Amino acid sequence: MNHTQWKTRRTRELLGEQVEDSPEMAAYRLEIRYSLAFGQALYDRRTALGLSHAEVARRAGMTVDEIECIEEAGTVPTLPLLQRLAGALEAELDIHVTPDTEATVRFQALAA
Numbered sequence: 001m002n003h004t005q006w007k008t009r010r011t012r013e014l015l016g017e018q019v020e021d022s023p024e025m026a027a028y029r030l031e032i033r034y035s036l037a038f039g040q041a042l043y044d045r046r047t048a049l050g051l052s053h054a055e056v057a058r059r060a061g062m063t064v065d066e067i068e069c070i071e072e073a074g075t076v077p078t079l080p081l082l083q084r085l086a087g088a089l090e091a092e093l094d095i096h097v098t099p100d101t102e103a104t105v106r107f108q109a110l111a112a
Contacts, residue, residue, distance in 0.1 A: 059088035
């Protein structure tokens with residue numbers, strides 16, 4: 001969805017019109033919510049450990065820009081990427097997804 005489409009949709013919603021999502025739009029919105037949840041979880045764990053973007057990037061074999069992009073919900077991470085980030089953050093990753101609720105994403109410290 002580009003900015004013009006979003007603005008038109010938002011205007012119609014504010015005017016009280018019923019706006020239906022296409023299947024593609026619903027999938028896109030879900031992808032955005034997942035990206036936001038994962039980016040927040042990454043940020044929370046990184047800051048809890050007191051790590052910089054640069055340190056997480058070094059540990060994960062990534063660039064600082066890639067870490068920042070993930071935290072800003074600019075990308076949907078793949079499973080191999082999730083595994084690398086879990087290792088870099090010394091944590092296991094818990095993702096809970098059900099049909100009726102938002103996804104919850106959280107890094108948990110590895111059991112000692």
